[in-house]
Amino acid sequence: MSVSRDDFSIAFRSALLQRGGAQKFSVLSLIFLALIIFFLDVYGVKFTKPVRSFLNDVVYRVTFLASTPTRFLPQVGKDISSFFNVKEENERLKLELEKYKSLELNVEFLTDENKNLQKILETEYFNKNLSNIVLAKVLVDKNSPFLKSIIINKGTRAGILKGMPVTKDNYLVGRVVETNYLSSRVLLLNDLNSRIPVTLNEGAQAILSGSGKNNPILEYLPEDYETIEDINVFASGKDGIFTSGTPIGITNIDGTVDLFIDPNQLSFVTVNLNVQNKGKL
Template identity: 50%
Template sequence: MSASRDDFGIVIRSALLQRGAKQKFSLFFLICLSILIFFLDSFPSKIMDKTRSLLNDGIYLTSSIATSPIKFVTFLKDKTQDHIFTYQENKILKEELKEFKKKNFQNEFLLTENKNLKKAVDSSQEVLESNIINNVSAKVLLDKESPFLKSLILNKGSRSGIRKGMPVLDQNYLAGRVVEVNYLSSRILLLNDLNSKIPIIVGNSALHAILSGSGDEYPKLEYLPEGFELEDNSTVYTSGKDGIFPNGIPIGKIFFENNEVKVKLFSDSNQLSFVHVILTNSESNKF
């Protein structure tokens, strides 16, 4: 019994400490180093922040260069697919056109609905424009999927005036918020990430709630008032209650699934290539 315990100890010690002729570091040393780095990074300090910011900028840039062949291949594949399927697409479109022509009787109804929607969009646009003073356009540098984190890296950072907490728009729709700022780059947290919480208002009602990411495609509404009444397809806007996000930014349309109110986002996170960061007077400590 004692001998087998000794053997176990020897094997563990050997696995942790042996380096062999070609290895420079033992596993034990590197595990200790990782723990040290983790705790240094977890507790805010100026030196660590600056080191991380420098490392981030350097690695994001290298990563962007290393990824360019993959992006080029994807671009070529998409273009080739478009080219191959043009004839087929044309046929489908012609069929669809025929179908639409048949549906002339619905036109009147659609026109009225369109007018109403336009009114809603115009009013939200006015609110948005009155709130947005300045914005910075940025390119999506990296879009690495992860089962645990939904985030993107932008090619603009503190040099362009970006600060932590600022809202990010895809065209006129909310896409996420800035969670990490380096000198030349920044990271945005998408609305469907588990860590994303945004105060919202539903349609023109006075119904306030929190849009909470669930890790999957559609975020859900939380903290709705008791006995709430919501219509399917109502539009969700930012409420601006946090004092950081401007109010009236369209986010998506609601739908019901498994007794939960979910939101189908206007902004498709898989298709993002350029975004606008709104330069508000945000304070990171509010998050």
């Protein structure tokens, strides 16, 4: 009995303290080091923030470089197939151009009418000031089962703050949750931690919660509200962060929302620096 206990303690101690050969550090010393780093990072001691920020910037750039071959190969395939479809695409684009030309006149008329109506209502006209919009490239889009996020190549240097809304083609895709000097992390709408106040085009208010899957879920809908398909979902702007009326997606019969922008297909996004209430960020 005592022999087996001795065996256990020898093997246990050896596993923790063993060094020599290729092993320059014992497991125990590295566990202590990892715990120190972990608690310094979690409790946000003053000097760890800039260190972490610098480390993030460096690692994100290296990640972007290291991932280049994996981005390049699928792109080559796409380019080859699009080359063979040029003629067909040209015909299609000509038809679309004609359609949009006719729509443009209509849009101009509606924009003027909208401005005039807002003046009559004396509401604030949220001018989409382009100087307050930052275009950013997606550096890293690593899929994790526990965190749906992307890393963009603009940070505090470009004026990005934590909490700012991120859009693509004017559709909401998420918000900034971590900022570094040269990069930021964006939490996508389908992440489990994402909660956005939204309004449905019938006027009902709800919270759009990420589910960890591709389709977020509508929660806290009015009592007796029955979800039907194809209802547009917009950011309500009640939190003072997201611009009200930013389109998000359309509803499904089961209360989930089909996002207008596929969160797995992002390459460029825009960050809206012109948030309504910076004090809340």
